[in-house]
Amino acid sequence: MPLPSRPGRRSFAAGCAALVLALTTAPAVHATGAPASPRTGSLVLVGGALKDDNARVYGEIIERAGGAGARIGVLTAASVPESQDPNADDPDTCSNSACNGAYYADLFRRHGAADAQWIPIDLDHIANAESDAVVAQVNSMTGFFFGGGDQYRYVTSLLRGAEHTDSKVLAAIRTKLAEGAVVAGSSAGAQIAAGPDMVTGGESYEGLRDGSAAGYFDDPTRLGHLPEGGFGFLRSGLVDTHTGAYGREGRALRLAADTGHDTVYALEENTALVVDHAGTSRETMSVIGPNGAAVLDLRRARTGTEGRGWSLKGARYTYLTDGDRYDARHRLVLPAAGKRPLTPRGFAPVPANTDVFFSVANPSGAPYSFRTTARALAATRAQNSAVATTYESGPRFTVTFTKKPGFLAWTTDRTSAQTLIGLDIAIAPR
Secondary structure (H helix, E strand, O other): OOOOOOOOOHHHHHHHHHHHHHHHHOOOEEOOOEEEEOOEEEEEOOOOOOOEEEHHHHHHHHHHHOHHHHHEEEOOOOOOOOOOHHOOOOOOOOOOOHHHHHHHHHHHOOOOOOEEEEEOOOOOOOHHOOHHHHHHHHHHHEEEEEOOOOHHHHHHHHHEHHHHHOOHHHHHHHHHHHHHHOOEEEOOHHOOOOOOOEEEEEEEEEHHHHHOEOOOOOOOOOEEEOOOOOOOOOOOOEEEEOOOOOOOOHHHHHHHHHHHHOOOEEEEOOEEEEEOOOOOOOOEEEEEEOEEEEEEOOOOOOOEEEEEEEEEEEEEEEEEEEOOOEEEOOOOOOOOOOOOEEEOOOOOOOOOOOOOOOOOOOOOOOOOHHHHHHHHHHOOOOOOEEEEEOOOOOEEEEEEEEEEOOEEEEOOOOOOEEEEEEEEEEEEEE
């Protein structure tokens, strides 16, 4: 079975002008709403916890791999190998690369793929990454799916050591992507699509307090990154996953600031960010699923030290939901058909939020806390800014959300905010 989610985790005119520009520069689209990409491949990046019955996401992967003729190669090297799974002999309880590979292969066939096969590479079979027979298997596929687990295991099994160069199998997958294939992944399988400074672990509070460091650490709270990166399938930004469910907005902002990146795609569970023209300067995105994907924009952000610790000013938070599109090159959002600009009518204050990053130390915390405050602020006329705090103190960090000129929210029901564009974010210790 797939690896389970971590236990216990739980100005209007400016906006309209951007919309008009997005409409007039938007590329041609498929019936699915995704931009056409005849010469380059696409990515389908899921923020983790992809449900078996998510027919839209599985269907998107299969359609991009050729529809009824799709042949999906499944890679699960992020899972532990059979030799490390005490339940390897029990098909009902095993959780290793081989049984997870078989599980996903069966799932893709049940969703309509003509064929799906496990690509037999993991920590027990690293040599297969240089096998001509496995390369031939890869070359017979029209799409690929990378499962969840630990993205560093993908680095270990598919890249050549300290050289950080492609194995034969990874080179073959990269060529297939460039020729038009789809590469999909969930959780670690989405993280590995990142280039330089791919995150390797960490929590938001400790990341804000202590900063990031290069490496892979046994301490799961320590914010780590790999300077050489993952596979680099995605060009336009860093990637983080399980964002709202694990409260990772803080760590994503700190890592980007520390490593000089101006964009993070913060993906949410059971929801896909579909990327066309992958790896080029023309990357365009669309969102499919019940949650969303945040774009954290640090182009105008400034960091410093205030009182007891690290601070950030001028970051922007854009939250995309089902059907929305994003042009990474021009920083343009095109909300989905049926969404309209939200005109706040109510005067309810934004509810207090004393655990903005859903701390593992808080037994009564709630996931998607950051998003909840952002949407509540967007929907009220009572205030233009709201302050939330971390659960932890020493220092306690404040997060200030502000509706500055250019901010815009979009709605489907005229009262609640779904899509958010350009909400200002500041973080400071106290």
